[in-house]
Amino acid sequence: MSSSTETAQGWLRPEELDDVRDRVPIVYVEALPVRVDHLGAVERVGLLLRHRPDGTFSRAVVSGRVLYGETIREALWRHLSKDLGPEALPQLPTHPAPFTVVEYFPDDGRRSGFTDPRQHAVSLAYIVPVDGECSPAQDTLDLAWLSPGEALMETVAADMSGGQDRLVRLALAHAGIAP
Amino acid sequence: MSSSTETAQGWLRPEELDDVRDRVPIVYVEALPVRVDHLGAVERVGLLLRHRPDGTFSRAVVSGRVLYGETIREALWRHLSKDLGPEALPQLPTHPAPFTVVEYFPDDGRRSGFTDPRQHAVSLAYIVPVDGECSPAQDTLDLAWLSPGEALMETVAADMSGGQDRLVRLALAHAGIAP
Amino acid sequence: MSSSTETAQGWLRPEELDDVRDRVPIVYVEALPVRVDHLGAVERVGLLLRHRPDGTFSRAVVSGRVLYGETIREALWRHLSKDLGPEALPQLPTHPAPFTVVEYFPDDGRRSGFTDPRQHAVSLAYIVPVDGECSPAQDTLDLAWLSPGEALMETVAADMSGGQDRLVRLALAHAGIAP
Amino acid sequence: MSSSTETAQGWLRPEELDDVRDRVPIVYVEALPVRVDHLGAVERVGLLLRHRPDGTFSRAVVSGRVLYGETIREALWRHLSKDLGPEALPQLPTHPAPFTVVEYFPDDGRRSGFTDPRQHAVSLAYIVPVDGECSPAQDTLDLAWLSPGEALMETVAADMSGGQDRLVRLALAHAGIAP
Numbered sequence: 001m002s003s004s005t006e007t008a009q010g011w012l013r014p015e016e017l018d019d020v021r022d023r024v025p026i027v028y029v030e031a032l033p034v035r036v037d038h039l040g041a042v043e044r045v046g047l048l049l050r051h052r053p054d055g056t057f058s059r060a061v062v063s064g065r066v067l068y069g070e071t072i073r074e075a076l077w078r079h080l081s082k083d084l085g086p087e088a089l090p091q092l093p094t095h096p097a098p099f100t101v102v103e104y105f106p107d108d109g110r111r112s113g114f115t116d117p118r119q120h121a122v123s124l125a126y127i128v129p130v131d132g133e134c135s136p137a138q139d140t141l142d143l144a145w146l147s148p149g150e151a152l153m154e155t156v157a158a159d160m161s162g163g164q165d166r167l168v169r170l171a172l173a174h175a176g177i178a179p
Numbered sequence: 180m181s182s183s184t185e186t187a188q189g190w191l192r193p194e195e196l197d198d199v200r201d202r203v204p205i206v207y208v209e210a211l212p213v214r215v216d217h218l219g220a221v222e223r224v225g226l227l228l229r230h231r232p233d234g235t236f237s238r239a240v241v242s243g244r245v246l247y248g249e250t251i252r253e254a255l256w257r258h259l260s261k262d263l264g265p266e267a268l269p270q271l272p273t274h275p276a277p278f279t280v281v282e283y284f285p286d287d288g289r290r291s292g293f294t295d296p297r298q299h300a301v302s303l304a305y306i307v308p309v310d311g312e313c314s315p316a317q318d319t320l321d322l323a324w325l326s327p328g329e330a331l332m333e334t335v336a337a338d339m340s341g342g343q344d345r346l347v348r349l350a351l352a353h354a355g356i357a358p
Numbered sequence: 359m360s361s362s363t364e365t366a367q368g369w370l371r372p373e374e375l376d377d378v379r380d381r382v383p384i385v386y387v388e389a390l391p392v393r394v395d396h397l398g399a400v401e402r403v404g405l406l407l408r409h410r411p412d413g414t415f416s417r418a419v420v421s422g423r424v425l426y427g428e429t430i431r432e433a434l435w436r437h438l439s440k441d442l443g444p445e446a447l448p449q450l451p452t453h454p455a456p457f458t459v460v461e462y463f464p465d466d467g468r469r470s471g472f473t474d475p476r477q478h479a480v481s482l483a484y485i486v487p488v489d490g491e492c493s494p495a496q497d498t499l500d501l502a503w504l505s506p507g508e509a510l511m512e513t514v515a516a517d518m519s520g521g522q523d524r525l526v527r528l529a530l531a532h533a534g535i536a537p
Numbered sequence: 538m539s540s541s542t543e544t545a546q547g548w549l550r551p552e553e554l555d556d557v558r559d560r561v562p563i564v565y566v567e568a569l570p571v572r573v574d575h576l577g578a579v580e581r582v583g584l585l586l587r588h589r590p591d592g593t594f595s596r597a598v599v600s601g602r603v604l605y606g607e608t609i610r611e612a613l614w615r616h617l618s619k620d621l622g623p624e625a626l627p628q629l630p631t632h633p634a635p636f637t638v639v640e641y642f643p644d645d646g647r648r649s650g651f652t653d654p655r656q657h658a659v660s661l662a663y664i665v666p667v668d669g670e671c672s673p674a675q676d677t678l679d680l681a682w683l684s685p686g687e688a689l690m691e692t693v694a695a696d697m698s699g700g701q702d703r704l705v706r707l708a709l710a711h712a713g714i715a716p
Contacts, residue, residue: 189382191381191382195381199378199381199382201426202370202374202378202426203368203370203378203382203384203385203423203425203426204385204424204425204426204428205382206382206383206385206480244382245383245480246382246383247380247381247382247383247478248463248478249383250461250470251459251461251480274458275458275459275460275461276455276456276457276458276459277455277456277459278455279453279454279455280430280454280455280456280482281454282429282430282454284427291429299426299427301385301424301430301482303459303480
């Protein structure tokens with residue numbers, strides 16, 4: 001696919017990336033995959049399940065870096081395709097504005113409540129309806145489709161890190177759903 | 180379909196509606212149907228073509244009243260299905276907030292620039308990607324799919340009334356497209 | 359002030375309003391007053407306190423009808439001035455789009471979770487920073503400024519009716535604050 | 538002020554910045570300063586005037602980089618204070634979501650229509666009402682307050698570069714104002 005060629009220049013060797021991460025905020029995109037009914041109302045929220053080294057698992061939304069030369073739409077498509085598989089058919093938003101911007105800092109000192117030990121990341125967050133079949137790839141164990149009520153439960157939040165449980169709450173609120 | 184039964188109570192006789200229109204603002208929904216590429220970017224804008232009594236035609240976005248007891252999502256679905264046909268497969272937004280609110284007044288005195296001789300209408304406007312086949316029904320002559328550049332042309336604006344040409348511009352701006 | 363003359367035609371006698379309320383959805387505006395720091399971050403949330411007939415009190419956001427011939431901005435200003443006093447200096451948003459739309463139905467049958475026994479109301483909701491001195495007027499007992507954390511507490515939610523506690527949660531989420 | 542100490546680590550030597558700019562997209566904030574009436578409607582748009590080496594001048598919105606460790610709100614405040622002076626009293630938004638995201642690329646190849654020869658920048662754009670007195674500082678010649686109609690004129694657009702004239706149009710559309 002042409003977009004991989006176009007963005008190939010954006011890839012960095014690990015040591016290059018580490019170097020950059022100490023100097024500037026890194027642009028991220030995050031997407032909450034959802035299943036909607038025919039009226040557009042959210043019925044299910046998709047959370048990725050991943051193994052942790054200690055044998056437990058963690059839950060996460062789709063998330064990743066925007067590469068040099070890559071558009072936000074291309075980055076969203078790339079990360080969604082990687083995490084949900086090539087048949088997921090994500091419906092990217094028509095508007096460029098995210099529903100929220102999450103600022104991850106290496107420490108809690110900034111008190112944004114969102115942390116990422118690797119970097120200062122500025123993350124543009126979107127809700128993305130997904131119509132097709134999802135087959136989690138790579139390092140993803142599974143994709144769990146939860147009802148909005150389940151996604152808001154404390155026990156689910158406990159499996160998420162860096163504040164992503166709160167990102168899920170912000171996303172559902174944007175969709176009109178509050179606990 | 181159950182929703183038609185549920186909302187049946189919302190229908191009013193013409194004289195009832197006229198009576199209400201003199202007393203309160205009327206809730207409307209408006210939708211700009213769009214064709215998008217796989218990255219969600221707007222490729223085409225759908226405008227309805229209708230005959231005018233004088234033999235010319237006018238262009239319009241999908242627009243209609245919200246009935247008593249009807250949700251906004253149901254009203255959007257009903258008007259889109261009526262104007263684009265039952266196979267249009269509109270993808271309603273996951274969020275309840277419109278990208279703009281248009282206030283139509285019977286006269287120019289309020290200087291909103293949006294007018295409707297019949298009523299004071301408060302209209303919630305949405306961009307709606309449409310995936311399926313469209314077969315304009317009822318009083319609609321045709322549905323024209325224009326490029327964003329064409330939709331922004333003065334000659335197209337001249338065929339729209341009440342300020343709807345400006346609504347199209349606001350919608351495209353929300354999608355990141357400016358003249 | 360000229361706007362009161364202009365909107366005077368919008369007032370209805372109680373029996374007229376009852377009549378209309380049975381026929382069409384009624385347009386409302388709702389505003390969550392907030393105190394912000396110099397960077398725009400929400401520090402305090404303003405909730406109105408009102409006596410209930412049974413001696414207890416209820417909490418509410420600023421809320422009211424949009425009159426015939428009145429703009430949304432005028433309606434917001436009128437209700438904020440009435441509830442917070444003439445010195446509140448509310449900073450109305452520059453954009454017409456609300457952060458959410460709340461649909462109140464007379465019964466729970468629509469399962470929106472928002473109810474209003476009097477009517478079907480479509481309410482455009484805004485967050486409004488308030489800079490000046492507030493002196494609650496009319497039927498309002500007091501205005502309580504709560505921290506976002508306090509506003510999200512269950513005990514506070516229990517004092518709100520019709521689902522307004524959830525509206526507060528949706529508003530705080532829009533401001534980037536999740537429980 | 539403490540924030541300058543906190544963000545001091547974010548400053549980079551020119552050669553460091555050049556190095557980073559070749560590797561990752563750079564996070565920017567942009568703000569369109571506006572004067573609003575008491576109902577929040579935009580009355581004037583503030584554009585910075587700067588000398589060009591050739592003796593002509595250019596117009597621009599407030600714009601600048603987000604530093605490592607700096608929040609978006611802090612970056613907005615810093616750039617607004619620098620460009621409009623310390624008495625401008627900008628009213629930063631209560632919500633973190635920008636009204637649009639602009640993607641600047643070094644070449645036109647990406648066809649975003651927004652270009653920046655120095656870098657790939659991802660810019661979060663906000664409308665910021667400004668209440669106080671503005672005294673443009675540093676390299677800014679002047680600050681011109683234009684009516685929305687003037688700001689949308691072709692002759693004004695011709696004085697802006699990189700596509701910022703279109704950013705002004707997107708901002709005004711968000712405020713409900715279309716040409």
